[in-house]
Amino acid sequence: MSSSVKPKIAVVESHSNKLPTLHEGEISPLAANDFEISCLNYFAAKDIAADRQVAVILGCFRSQAVNNWTRPAVSRTRLIALTFAAFMAEFRTKFLRPHWEKTTRAQVLGSRMPENESFSDWATNVEALHSLLIGTSAELDMNQLRYTLEAGMLPTLATLYGADDTAPAIEKDKFDDWRAAVVVIDERRSFALEENRKAIERELNLQKRKAPEASDDRPYKEKKVFGEGRKGSSSKPASTASATSSTSSGRRCPVLTADERKWLDKYEGCNKCRTFFAGHEHADCPNDFPAAEGYKPRTEAD
Structure with missing residues (x-):
């Protein structure tokens, strides 16, 4: 049965003016790279001669597997005679996973710029990943990285890059100039997107302010019928005449209060005629709104 426990990853402890320490765990390409850079910085700071560099760093390992490799006298003598670059190449071959170069190269080649990341940040991450391949057969040249x-x-x-007259025309061997030109294009893109977002937000806020306050309990104000109230007009239905008489004063009953709405909801009432247990809803209410004169807010006691 395979274990579900993830292996511990080795970490590099770097020190100023001291050699680094590589701790116990599975050694990743990043850990190997960090260890190499820290050693090179120490060699430069302490002016360590090339023929002494490997001998100096053999005490930096807290990994049992690495110490098993470097401890035997015959192995130790052979390793000390290597250049530091040759030592690190052999170190990677022995302790990193097989085909790690191909895996890392595939990650570099397959990288895609995230929606929420700038070109500069993404390119920096890709370059950092590619730096693990420097000195190996999988290393890309600057044109391939571009x-x-x-x-x-x-x-x-x-799209913006393709329409630009400057960046695509930069010579292939001037990677840094090309990268800087693309960063400028991406900053313009980000600025335009942000301005567009702000414009949409302003428009939405404006529409919200202009929109009428919708409420299903607002009394409906009937339109005045032409000829209404003239003598001899007998074509108007009685219900319309009744509604007109209740609204002819132009006064509306008050808008529902929060308490009224609560009691109407609780007792299956109608928000229009404001009757408890009405058996209908606002949309199909056959009654008119209550008259404004003498109106009393509904309470649970009703």
Whole structure:
């Protein structure tokens, strides 16, 4: 049965003016890279001669597997005779996972710019990942890295980049100049997106302020019928005449209070005629709104 416990990952403890320490655990390409850089910084700071560099760093390992490799006298003598670069190449071959270079290279080539990340940040992350391949057969040259970043751009950035007259025309061997030009294009893209977002937000807020306050309990004000109230008009239905008489004064009954709405909801009432247990709802209410004159808010006691 395979274990579900993830292996402990080795970490590098770096020190200023001291050699680094590589702790116990599975050694990743990143840990190997960090260890190498820390050692090189120490060699430069302490002016360690090239023929002494490997001998100096053999005491930096807290990993049992690495110490098993370096401890035997024959192995130790052979390793000390290597250059530091040759030592690190052999170190990677022995302790990193098989085909790690191909795996890392595939991650670099397949990287895609995230929606919520700037081109500068994304490119920096891709370059950091690619730095693990420096000195190996899987290392990309600067032109290949440029093509990788071009292929992984967001569609919106790729469109602006393709329409630009400057960045695509920069010579292939001037990677840093090309990268800086693309950063400028992406900053313009980000600014335009932010301005567009703000404009949409302002428009939505404006529409909210203009929109009438919708409420299903607002009394309906009937339109005045032409000829209403003239003598001899017998075509108007009685219900309409009744409604007109109740609203002819132009006064409306008060809008429902929060308490009224609560009691009407509780006792299955109608928000229009404001009757408890009405057996109908506002939309199909056959009655008119209560008259404004003498209106009393509904209470639970009703």
